[in-house]
Amino acid sequence: MQAAQGGDMRAYERLLKEITPKLRQIVWRRRQFFTSEEVEDQVQDVLLSLHAVRATFSPGRPFMPWLATIAHNRLADSARRYYRGKANEVQVDEFPVTFAEDPANEEVESYRDPGELANAIRGLPEGQRNAIEMLKLREMSLKEAATASGTSVGALKVSIHRAVATLRKALIKE
Amino acid sequence: MTTMDTDKLIERLAENADPVRRLAAPWVRTAMWIAIAAPYVALVVAMMAPRSDLQAKLSDFRFLLEQVAALSTGVAAAAAAFTSIVPGYDRRVALLPLAPLCVWLVSLGEGCIQALAQGGAGLDLESDFGCIPAIALVGALPAVAMALMLRKGAPLKPYISTALGGLAAAGLGNFGLRFSHPQDASVMVLVWQMGTVFLLTMLSAWAGRLILDWRPLLTNVRRNLGPG
Numbered sequence: 001m002q003a004a005q006g007g008d009m010r011a012y013e014r015l016l017k018e019i020t021p022k023l024r025q026i027v028w029r030r031r032q033f034f035t036s037e038e039v040e041d042q043v044q045d046v047l048l049s050l051h052a053v054r055a056t057f058s059p060g061r062p063f064m065p066w067l068a069t070i071a072h073n074r075l076a077d078s079a080r081r082y083y084r085g086k087a088n089e090v091q092v093d094e095f096p097v098t099f100a101e102d103p104a105n106e107e108v109e110s111y112r113d114p115g116e117l118a119n120a121i122r123g124l125p126e127g128q129r130n131a132i133e134m135l136k137l138r139e140m141s142l143k144e145a146a147t148a149s150g151t152s153v154g155a156l157k158v159s160i161h162r163a164v165a166t167l168r169k170a171l172i173k174e
Numbered sequence: 175m176t177t178m179d180t181d182k183l184i185e186r187l188a189e190n191a192d193p194v195r196r197l198a199a200p201w202v203r204t205a206m207w208i209a210i211a212a213p214y215v216a217l218v219v220a221m222m223a224p225r226s227d228l229q230a231k232l233s234d235f236r237f238l239l240e241q242v243a244a245l246s247t248g249v250a251a252a253a254a255a256f257t258s259i260v261p262g263y264d265r266r267v268a269l270l271p272l273a274p275l276c277v278w279l280v281s282l283g284e285g286c287i288q289a290l291a292q293g294g295a296g297l298d299l300e301s302d303f304g305c306i307p308a309i310a311l312v313g314a315l316p317a318v319a320m321a322l323m324l325r326k327g328a329p330l331k332p333y334i335s336t337a338l339g340g341l342a343a344a345g346l347g348n349f350g351l352r353f354s355h356p357q358d359a360s361v362m363v364l365v366w367q368m369g370t371v372f373l374l375t376m377l378s379a380w381a382g383r384l385i386l387d388w389r390p391l392l393t394n395v396r397r398n399l400g401p402g
Contacts, residue, residue, distance in 0.1 A: 004191055005193065005194050005196055006193050007191060007192055007193035008191075009188045009189060009191050010188070012187070012188045012191040013184055013185065013187075013188035016184040016187060016188065017181070017184055020180060020184065040180055043180060044180055044183055045392075047180070047183060047184065047187060048183075048187075048392050048395050048396070049328075049388060049391070049392065051187050051190075051191070051395050052328075052388075052391040052392060052394070052395050053261070053327065053328040053391070054191075054194055055194040055195060055196055055197050055326070056197050056259070056260050056261060056327050056328050057196070057261075058196065058197070058199065058260070059196075060199075061262055062262065065261075065262040066261045066262035067261075068262075069261035069262050069263075069330065070261050070328065070330075073261070073328075073330050074388070077388065138396075140393075140396075144389075144393050147393060147397065148393060148396055148397040
């Protein structure tokens with residue numbers, strides 16, 4: 001880590017590869033109900049967090065407690081986010097309202113081929129693809145995505161609208 | 175949702191691993207903070223004009239004890255705040271300022287009891303809202319310096335870290351204020367000065383997530399990694 005703080009990319013890559021299985025273990029142990037994809041998400045989140053605060057590591061202090069504190073903190077944060085989201089959901093056995101009209105986006109709702117969807121996303125123009133990745137896949141807010149991509153919120157809204165329309169057209173055609 | 179293979183992410187992180195300036199040890203950062211805050215506090219106290227009975231007060235044991243306790247609370251809270259943003263430290267370090275804070279409270283409480291024993295004349299509570307802006311003014315620059323320094327660390331416990339930072343700045347502010355503000359009745363100091371310190375600490379805790387948050391840090395890392 002000391003070498004990584006000095007800008008040694010190889011040492012840093014070696015270190016991150018070495019700790020990744022340990023991070024997976026930590027996440028598995030604390031979240032046994034997670035799917036493997038959720039575990040990987042959490043591991044990636046810890047790696048990003050570690051990268052963000054790597055200046056706080058002191059060579060005079062042990063590395064593992066430093067890493068474990070970050071991992072546990074990020075896990076607690078994700079649990080808080082999960083329960084906050086859950087608190088806004090209402091569980092019902094039956095919907096109390098019957099809808100007179102057909103639900104919107106029926107064809108999109110019934111579409112269930114992630115492979116074709118991934119191909120269709122790959123085929124989008126770069127701006128639209130980035131918008132889909134940031135807003136739909138990474139679930140960033142419009143503001144965060146605008147900062148990350150260096151564009152305006154308005155431009156992102158246009159891109160995502162066009163991307164969804166293009167995807168819908170492409171998938172229905174296929 | 176996973177958007178990138180973990181191995182790929184590691185490669186990207188390694189490519190973006192520019193050299194970073196290591197954060198100094200918490201006690202070193204505490205000393206740096208005092209070096210920034212102390213001249214400002216001294217300047218503000220000098221501008222507010224020191225109290226006329228300061229010479230006599232410097233030989234008053236209770237005054238000295240409370241000043242040492244206020245200063246120690248501020249310094250211990252600063253050290254605890256700087257420690258709380260470094261992963262791997264024992265979380266109990268947040269309790270560090272409790273000891274001097276207790277000495278401070280006990281001294282003020284004992285003063286109130288003495289006033290009560292002497293017939294309660296010293297227990298008259300008058301309005302002194304001036305304490306709030308005065309302590310806030312003396313603690314303003316230390317508070318800003320504290321917030322900026324805390325943001326260099328990991329936002330592990332935002333509310334606790336900023337509460338400790340607020341206590342540090344308010345404690346130092348109160349320490350400075352008593353050199354210029356001739357208010358010595360224990361009950362007045364307890365309610366108005368200690369009350370202000372408590373209020374500013376609570377306000378700082380409330381601002382925890384505004385000052386310390388993982389989200390902007392991670393957004394910044396993602397931005398540097400680029401799309402994909």
